[in-house]
Amino acid sequence: MSRAGRITRRSFLVATVAVAGGTAFGYWRYREAGANPLTAGPGETVFNPWVILRSDGVTIVAPRAEMGQGVQSTLAALVAEEMDLDWAEVRAEHGPAASAYANLAVAAAGLPFADYRDSRMQRLADDAMGIVGRLMGVQATGGSTSMADAFVRMRLAGAAARAVLVAAAAQRLKQNQLALKTEKGAVVAPDGTRIRYGDLAEEASGIAPPANPSLKHPRDWTLLGKPLPRLDMVAKSTGTAAFGIDTRLPGMLFASVRRNPGLGGGMLSYDATTAQAMPGVKAVVPLADGVAVVASNTWIAFKALETVQITWAPAPYPPTTDGIFAEIAKAFDAAPNSTLRDDGDVERALAGANVLKAEYRVPYLAHATMEPMNAAALLKDGRLTVWAPNQAPTVIRDKCAAAVGLAADQVSVITPFLGGGFGRRAEFDYAVQAALVAKAMAGTPVLLTWRREEDMTHDFFRPGAICRLEGEVGPEGPVALKAAVAAPSVYANQARRVLGLVPPGPDKILVEGLFDQPYGIPNYRVSGHVSGVKVPIGSWRSVGNSHNAFFQECFLDELAHASGLDPVAMRLKLMAQQSPRAAKVVEAVAELAGWGSAPAAGRARGMAFCWSFGTPTAEIVEISQSAQGIRLEKMWIAQDVGLALDPGTIAAQAISGAVYGLTAAIMGEITFADGAVQQQNFYDYDALRMPQVPQFETKILASLDHPTGVGEPATPPAAPALANAVFALTGKRIRSLPLGKVVTFAS
Amino acid sequence: MKLVINGTTHEVTADPDMPLLWVLRDELGLTGTKYGCGVGQCGACTVHLDGQPVRSCLTRLGDAQGVAITTIEGIGTPEKLAVLQQAWIDNQVAQCGYCQSGQIMSAAALLAGTTTPSEADIDAAMAGNLCRCGTYPRIRAAIQDAARRLQRA
Structure with a gap:
């Protein structure tokens, strides 16, 4: 048995240092990516950072947060496809x-280039950012x-694992490798002899993988390219899926937290005498x-927190929504930070008398x-283990280590299922709190759960934003468009927190969804003005696109209607x-919705488009007026996903993204009074x-x-499609979200 | 206090005002029932008391005595799935999955009352259950699917 091939993997689950150099097989990319953090348990063989072979199947490490999008299953399918695994025997x-799991693509996504232009310069920059991303080791x-x-990476991991298993079978059977096939988790010889992968693990662990x-060519795929049953579906249909909040350890205590409602203000003093005397x-x-407060159960912790008397320091931003937006608007007075599109001569083109002007805004x-x-945490014997449903494990590890005074390699992060993420769980505040409580309760595991009210009022919010637009349309269509957006910078906020x-x-994020759209308007300028207002903000599903698509797509609708254009x-x-790929998406959604023919009497449609995250997406929504208010009747979504790895999951995400966008468009609004968020729970921050x-x-x-x-x-086009439909139905051009403040929607 | 949960009797020592939700989760380790809002707005904590769907976050422990409590763990297990759960799996309903215990509990109560639910019946039974992932179309399909299977059974 080779030293490298069988090492105890269980240890990472119970907080031991990862075995450096424990890679049994290393394709150059794996070595380059960093040491294999996995160690093999009894009866297991670790092939590389992604593949763990067991006697009863294969566990695939899918190192991206499963927060609903189905990512674990599709990542596992990348490996399973190349290994020819039986899907029923795959676990993730x-x-x-x-660092082996660093996301090399996420850093590149922040580069200030329009996706659809996909130039050589951008590819070079992408590669450079990949290196930076790896150095940063951001998972x-x-x-x-x-x-x-x-x-590519995870398919290579699967292909490399398959290659050594085939080589091992060839040795045992004294056959040429080329004569052997693989299927359903086994190597098959020409005479029909089947050897299951699990039976080859030990021999395979001594064989070097191919360089x-x-x-496989995609036409030979049997798993990828068609809807697969998700690996988490049975657990999530039986209440047995373990989310972070379900972490249970022997002797565990339960905690909750109450923080300054004035976000970013500190605590001046507190009196917890009453809480301390409460049973439990x-x-x-x-x-x-x-x-x-740490207690014997979560309910007692919640109750006890209410009794704590606290004097808070004031929040470092204006106390009201109006004050905050007035400060955001001031950013227009300063030079733009990011003018990422400036085609033609916008000022000259907009000097005429027929210029249309509008100001749009969106709420927090x-x-x-x-x-x-x-998050749950346990500090014991100089090691910290954190169970955190999170989107950035390496950040969680490093921030928790710093908070409790340990080195990063003394901290283990375990990521259970995430009950939703949407960008919120890219933050680390909740995990650091759990780590600090664990430090105070050393030796005892503690699960810290926020009350819904704490969660609603202490988010890293999607920022409020204002957009000023000017445009002019000629007989053939828009000839000039100028858009200036002002908002606090998500990018700067996150960089400051993490780095x-x-x-x-x-700041690309500030203007994404505006500057990078495939519209050939001859005079076209997009600029972003960064506001320094200090309400904590973060990534909210689709980030800058979430507001910019609303601004631009509604204004384009205004230009179309002003000029009688479809x-x-x-x-x-x-x-x-600019982009035949984008045009095909728009054509597809128009055909799907029957855009060419008028909607039924009493109904109206709106359309919007946005190219975000590499995927051009167009949506049309049809609405009607009922006695109870506007009803959403039907929505059509077309998108070009490049290559469809799992059409079932992709369709689910298209609908999910659209529902998230529609909810925000109709009813989403966070407001401030006395420096505190006013919305507390789902009764005043509801969802569809x-x-x-x-x-x-x-x-x-x-x-x-x-x-x-x-x-x-699918999130960015939802709000503008609906706002455009509302205009078509009612004649009301609503330039500020949520729409529900102006028109009534049926409940 | 004695609680009968999924046919098993549990002895619990706790404040009678403690919400059943936290008794299930923190005292008995039955974590399939979820905390979402604590105020009966989201439905993630839905359980059955004598077959009726209730929000366990608003149900006092003291009021849960002497009735049959059913949680998601009592509907079926990965090894022995209920028809409704099989429909959920076949329709690939769950995304993040956090709300699905509550969704299934509401749907189970609906189908216990009728095997031929109308669209309006489904709307009425399910409107109290929030899903931020937007799985509603597949939830609807799974309920209709399960109803058809139960009619055949």
Whole structure:
């Protein structure tokens, strides 16, 4: 038995240092990516950071957060396809925090280039960012990048594992490797002899993998390219899936936290005398900006927190929504930070008398994941273990280590299922709180759960944003468009939190969804003005696209109507020279919806488009007026996902993204009074419910040889499609979200 | 206090005002029932009391005595799936999955009352259950699918 081939893997589950150099097989990319963090347990063989062979099947490490998007299953399918595994014997897990799992695509997504232009310069820059991303070792799930990042790497991992298994079988059978086939998790000889992979593990572990294993041609795929049953579906249909909040350990205590409602303000003093005297309360742990209570159950912790008397420091931003937006608007007075499109001569083109001007705005939004923020932690024998449902395990590891005064390699991060993420769980605040409480309760595992009210009021919100637009249309369509957006910078906020500094340069996220759209408008300028208002903000599903698509797509609709042009035909004309791929998506959604024929009496439609995360997406929504208010009748979505790895999951994400966008468009708004968020729970920050969602029809196009994003691209067009439909139905041009403040929607 | 949960009697020592949700999750380790809002707005904590769907976050422990409590763990297991759960799997309903225990509990109560639910019946039974992933179309399909299977059975 080779030393490298069989090493105990269990240890990473119970917080031991990963075995450096434990890679049994190393394709050069794996070695380059960093040491294999996996160690093999009894009866297991670790092939590389992604493949663990067991006697009863294969566990594939899918190191991206499973927060609903189905990423674990599709990542596992990349490996399973090349290994010719029996899908019924495949399992997936998140794996540990490790540089081997760095997301090389997520850093590239922040570069200031328009996706659809896909130039050589951009590819060079992408490669450079991949190196930077690796150096940073960021293991993150975001920017709809998981498939783009893993598409080659994880298939190579599977192909390399298959190659050594075949070589082992060839040795045992004294046959030429080329005569052997693989299917359903076994090597098959010409005479029909089958050897299951599990029976070859030990021999295979001594064989060096090929330097450059060949990958299957997509036409030979048997798993990829068709809907597969998700690996998490049985657990999630029986209540047996373990989310972070379900972490249970012997002797565990339960905690909760109450922090300054003035976000970013500290705590001046507190009095927890009453709480400490309550039966079941075990400890009160002061934090920099609040207090945690540890108790024998979560309910007691919740109740005890209410009794703590706290004097808060004031929040570092204006106390009201109006004050915050007034400060955001001031950013227009300063020079733009990011003018990422400036074609033609906008000022001259907009000097005429027929210029249309409009100002749009969107509110702050909460993520409102169904599972409130939580994390469990145990500090014992100089090691910290954190169970955190999170989107960035390496960041969680490093921030928790720093918080409790340990080195990163003394911290283990375990990622259970995430009950929703949407960008919220790319943050680390909840995990650091759990780590600090665990430090105070050393030797005892503690699960810290936020009350829904704490979750709603202490988010890293989607920022409020304002957009000023000017445009002019000629007989053939728009000839000039100028858009200036002002908002606080998500990028700067996150960089400051994670890296401690803000790298210089333009802020792509602030203007994404605006500057990078495939519209050939001859005079076209997009600029972003960064506001420094200090409400904590973060990534919210589709990030900058979530507001910018609303601004631009509604304004284009205004331009179309002002000039008597058809919104679909106008866009197709603008796209024709820029991107046939985008135009095909718009044509597809128009055909799906029967755009050419008028809707039934009493109904109206709106259309919008956005190219985000590599995926052009077009949506049309049809609405009607009922006695109870506007009803969403039907929604059509077309998108080009490059290569469709799992059409079932992709369709689910298209609908999911659209529902998330529609919810925000109709009812989403976070407001401030006295420096605190006013919305507390689902009764005042609701989401669309079963009777309110339209019927959906999706069309998935696939015109490339690689996959593009699917988790987010369906969100941006939803709000403008609906706002444009509301205009078509009622004649009201609503330029500020949520729409429900102006028109009534049926409940 | 004695609680009968999924046919098994449990002895619990706790404040009678403690919500059943937290008794299930923190005292008894039955974590399939989820905390979502604590105020009866999201449905993630739905369980059955004598077959009726209730929000366990608003149900006092003291009021849960002497009735048959059913949680998601009592509907079926990975080894022995209920028809409704099989329909959920066949329709690939769950995304993040956090709300699905509550969704299934509401759907199970609906189908216990009728095997031929109308669209309006489904809307009425399910409107109290939030899903932020937007799985509603597949939930609807799974309920209709399960109803057809139960009619045949």
